[in-house]
Amino acid sequence: MRSAESVKKSIVIAEQHFIREKFNQYSIAIGSCKEVSTWLEISLGQQYISQEKFEELNKLSLSVVGILTKTLANISANEGKGMDLPSPYTPDSRNFGIYKDSLLLVEKIYKMTRRREFWEDKVLVFGLRDMAGSVAANVSESNQLYIPRKFKFLNNALEAMSALESQLQTSLSKQIIAVETFSEMEEIAGSIKRRIKRILKNLSDQK
Numbered sequence: 133m134r135s136a137e138s139v140k141k142s143i144v145i146a147e148q149h150f151i152r153e154k155f156n157q158y159s160i161a162i163g164s165c166k167e168v169s170t171w172l173e174i175s176l177g178q179q180y181i182s183q184e185k186f187e188e189l190n191k192l193s194l195s196v197v198g199i200l201t202k203t204l205a206n207i208s209a210n211e212g213k214g215m216d217l218p219s220p221y222t223p224d225s226r227n228f229g230i231y232k233d234s235l236l237l238v239e240k241i242y243k244m245t246r247r248r249e250f251w252e253d254k255v256l257v258f259g260l261r262d263m264a265g266s267v268a269a270n271v272s273e274s275n276q277l278y279i280p281r282k283f284k285f286l287n288n289a290l291e292a293m294s295a296l297e298s299q300l301q302t303s304l305s306k307q308i309i310a311v312e313t314f315s316e317m318e319e320i321a322g323s324i325k326r327r328i329k330r331i332l333k334n335l336s337d338q339k
Contacts, residue, residue: 135171135269138164139196151212158200159218159277163285165200166225168193170272174238174265197222204277218277225272230327234268234289237320241296244317249308256308259299266292267324279335286328286335293325 139161146157169190176186204220225231241264244250245257267289274285297318304314 135164135167135273139168143200151207151215151217154207155204155212155217155220155277158204158220159281162197162200162222163273163276163281165193165197166222166275167269167273170225170235170269171265173235174268177235177239178242220277222275222277225275230324230331231268231271233320233324234271237317237324238264238268240317240320244309244313250303253306253308256299256303256306260296260303263292263296263299267296271324271328274331279338282335283332286332290325290328293321293328297321 142157142161142164146154146161148154172181172186172190172193175181176183181189201220201222208215208217208220238261241260245260250257270285270289270292274282274289276282276285300309300314300317300321303309304311
């Protein structure tokens with residue numbers, strides 16, 4: 133709900149005469165649409181929604197991305213001609229291994245926290261699920277037009293991962309999970325973190 137509301141809010145703010153700010157707000161809206169798609173994928177994976185409902189809502193989200201991208205391309209070619217504007221085209225998150233691994237981590241966290249051992253510790257359950265979802269959502273939303281905003285969301289993903297790892301450590305120390313389970317989760321988390329840091333370094337080299 134929050135990410136869907138952000139799409140609408142950013143589009144409203146973008147309706148102004150300042151070209152750079154219009155680009156910025158539409159970029160935020162595009163990122164929020166990508167985040168909506170991520171939460172829909174998580175919802176489908178956990179069977180909160182049907183395949184039919186997922187396809188209906190995801191199609192709407194992708195349609196908004198397409199409309200905004202085409203709008204920005206037209207602005208760049210006309211009103212923004214001669215201005216140093218970013219490319220309006222953003223990649224499809226689903227084509228990146230880091231995004232797929234983020235969704236895999238979410239799936240494993242949900243499966244793990246359904247075990248009987250977690251029934252008495254709801255704080256850990258919701259904390260682990262929230263942080264795992266936040267990693268995937270921020271990785272998806274980092275597909276923005278402007279490098280500073282890419283940095284922001286990738287850093288948010290790293291912060292969520294750090295919180296997730298801390299909660300996994302707590303689960304281990306409370307003997308809620310076994311060392312083998314902890315190591316498996318840590319391996320996936322570590323791989324995602326290393327790739328996020330590489331992306332951040334590449335972005336830093338560009339700007």
